Amino acid sequence: MWGSGILKGFAITMRNMFRGPITVMYPEQKLTLPERARWAVAPRYDAEGRPKCTACLICVNECPDHVLNLEVSKSEDGAKHIDRYVYEVGACMMCGLCVEACPFDAIEMSHEYELATRDHGDLVRVLLRDVDAASTRRAKGGDDA
C-alpha cells in the first residue's frame, strides 16, 4: 500500500533511536588505534636510550614530499654526527615510506595523532638534535651489535 514504506521508515528511525548514540566523546573518550595506524614519524631508540639512526639519509631521499631533512657533520675520524634531524610534520602525509625504507629500523610511525597546534612553528619538529649517529658509536665503542 502507498505509505507503508513511509511508516516503515518511521519505525526504523525509532528503532535506531533506541539503539542509542554511537558518538565517542572525544577528547574524554578515545578509541584505541590499531597497531598499524600511521601518524607522526618518531625516532626509535636502542636499549640504552640512544637513537638508532645512522644518518644514512635513505629516508630523506625516500620521502616523496621532502619533509625530512638531516643535517649531518663529520668529525675528523669520519664519524657521523647528527646536528639536527628536522621533520616537517605539517607537510607530512603519513605515508610511511620513510619508515619502510629505513634499513636500521631507526624511525617509526608513532600513534601520536593529536597534531593540531596554535603555533605554526610547532609544525616543524626536530626529531634528533646534536647526537652521534649510531654507526659512529659503533665505531667508537663497539657496544652496538
Place this chain on the structure above:
Amino acid sequence: MSALGILGRFAAMLVLLLVNGVVLIYMLRKVLGRLHLRIGPNRVGPFGLLQTTNDVIKLLTKEDLRPDSADAWLFNIAPYLIFVPSFMAYIPLVFGPTLAVTNLDTGLLLAFALTSLVPLGVLMAGWSSNSKWSLIGGMRAAGLQIAYEVPLLLSALGPVMMAGSLDPARIVAAQSGVWLGFIPRWFVIPQILAFVVYAIASQAETQQTPFDMSEAESELITGFANEYGGMRFGFMYLAEFSNTFIVSAIGTMLFFGGWQLPWVATPAWLAPFVFIAKTYTGIFVMMWARGSLPRFRVDQMLSFCWKVLIPVSLAWVVVWACVQRLWPVVAMAVSR
C-alpha cells in the same frame, strides 16, 4: 480589559514564545540527534541545556548585514512580517478552562488567518534579498504554503462542525466526556481522515521535511533565508518554531481534546500542563517525521495538494455534513 491587562497578556505571550523557541530548538537538536544516533548538544551547560541560550546571544550580538543590492526596506521588514503573525497566533490558544489570552468567537479563524500571512513575509524576504537562491525559495514558499492553506482550513471544518463553533474554547469543551462509555470524546476518532489531512498540511505549513521546499538545504542552501544573518535570521528561525508550536497546539485543540485529560475531569491547575504536553507530543511527531523522511519534489508536492489533499478534505466536509445532518434522523428512525 485595561491597558495594563493587555500589556500583561502580551508580555506573557512573548515570554511563552521565547521560552518555546529556546526549548523547541533544544528539543529539535536532541530529538534529531537521538534519531540519528548522535547525542546532540551536550557541552554548554548540563546536558547542553544552555546551547540555545548561547546561540540566541550569538545571534543578538552578530553584525547585522544586509547585501548591498538588496531592497533595503523590504529586506528589513520581512523578518518581522514572518515573526509577528506567528506571535499573534498565540492569541486564540486555550491553555485551560479559564486560561487564554482572550476569548474570541472566531478564534480559530484568526489563528488560520494569521498563519496564512507568513508566506507573504517569506516571499518578501526571498524577493528583496536579490539572490537567485532566495528568490526561488521565496517563490516556492508562496506557491506551496498558500496551496496548503486550503486543506489545512478544510480539515479543520470537521471538528468545527462537530462542535458547532469557531471558538477554540467551545471546541475543546465539546470534547469532554466519553462515547459509548469508554472512548474519549476526542474528535480525532470520527475525524481521523481530517486529522491525517491536517497533519500533512500543517507539516507543509511549517515548512518541515518532507515539505521544506522553500529552504531545501540540499537544493537552495537555505532558500529565502540565505542572505539573512544575526537577529533577523533569528526572528525567522524563531517564527518557524513558534509556528510549529501553533499548528501542533491547534491540532491538539481540534482533535485531541485540548487541555482535557481523557476519562477524568481535569483540575484547572493541571490543564495548561496537559495542553502543553499534548502539544509537545505533536511536535515530537513532527520532528520524528523530519528526521525520517526524504523531501518531496516541488511539483509533486503541489499536485499532491491539489489532486489529493484538497479533494479528499472537501469530500470529507461534504460527507461529514451529511452524516451530521442525517444522524438524528437515522437515530430516530432506528429507535422507533
Place this chain on the structure above:
Amino acid sequence: MTDDPKMAWAITAEGSQFPGPLPCGLRCIPRGVDELATEHLVLNMGPQHPSTHGVLHILVELDGEEVIAAEASLGYLHRGIEKLAESRRYHQVPTLLDRADYVSGLHTETAWALAVEQLAGIEVPGKASWLRALLMELNRYASHLVWLGTFGMDAGAMAPFLYIMRDREMLLDVIEAITGSRMMFNYVRPGGVVADLPAGVDAKIRAWLEVADTYLSENDALLGGNEIFRMRMKGTGVIDRATALAFGMTGGCLRATGVDYDLRRDVPYCAYPELDFEVPLGVRGDNMDRYDVRVGEMRQCIRLIRQLVDGMPEGEFSGKRSRVLKVPAGESYAAVESPRGELGIHLISDGGLTPYRMRLRSPAYFNLAVVDEALAGGLIADAIVTLGSLDIVLGEIDR
C-alpha cells in the same frame, strides 16, 4: 499566429533570446502569457554548494524551476597528479593516487600496481591478489555507503546518512587495521601489498558481516523503500543506453541503462575469476535504476567479502617490492572496476626510474560529462539528485 498552441509558442520563442520547449507541466501556453517577457535565470551552482559533492561548479539555466541547460565547470580541485607522478618513483606513486579518488583509494592503487606489473613483467603471489580483492571490495562497500548517504541527503533524507556513517565506521576500522590508514592507504604496491592481514582482523570483518545485511536493508528501506523517494527517482535523470555509451560512461551508471559490462567479470584481474558474484543491471537508466543497481552491488559486495574472507589462501602476501624499480620502456594499460566505473591507468615508461607519463582514466569524469544531457528538462530538485546519482568524486575528476 497559428491556432496550434505548440506552434504559437514556437513563433513567440523564435524572436526571443531563449527559444525552448514548453515549461514543465504545460501542454500549451495560457492566453496572454506568451506576450509576457520572461527571462531565464542562470544560476551558479557551486563551487560552494551543499550538493555538488566537492568543488564542482555547475552553471544551470533555469526557466522557473525547470532546468533548460546545464554545464559543468571543472578544475577547482586540480592538483596535477598526473604530472607529479612523472617525478615520483614507481612505488611512491600510490601516495598520489590515494588522493585522486579519495573515497576509494585502493582501487586506484591497484590499477597502478597492475599497470606497472604488466609493463615490468612482475608476478604477484596469489595471496596478494586475494588481499587486493578483499581490500577493494571493502573499499567499494565503504564508497557505495558514502554515495548512498549523500544521495539520501540530496533527496532531503538526513537519517540514512548518519546510519551509514556508523556502518562505514566499522569498515574503516577494518581497513585501518589492515592498511594503517583510513583514507590514504598506501597499501597496494607494484609487486604485492605492504602487509599481511593482522591478527584479529578476521573477527572484525566477520562482526561487520553479521550486521551489514541488517544495516543495509534498513537504509534501503529508508530510501528505496520510501514512496516519496521512489516518486522522485522514477523517470528522472534518464540517460539512455546510446547516450551512456557515447559519453563513455562506465560502472553503475552504465549498468543502470542495461549494458552488461563489469570489468571484474569481463576483464578479470586479481582474485575475481575465482569468485562468484552477479552483476545487477537496470533497464531505464533513470535515478531509480542507478540506485537499485548500486544497492544491488552492495549486496554482491557483502557476498564477495564473505567469499574472500573464507577463501583467503595461505602464502606470501608480496613478491619483491623494490624501491628503485626500473620498468622497461613501453606502454601498458590496466583497469579495475572502481565503485564509479572503469578506472584505468595508462602508463608510459622510458626505462627510467620514474614514469614518463601516467594517465588516469577516471570514470567519474566520463560519468559527469553527461550532466548537460541528463539535467536538462528536469527541475532543480531533479538536477540535484541526478548529480548525486552519478556518484562523482571531484578529486578523481579534477586530479
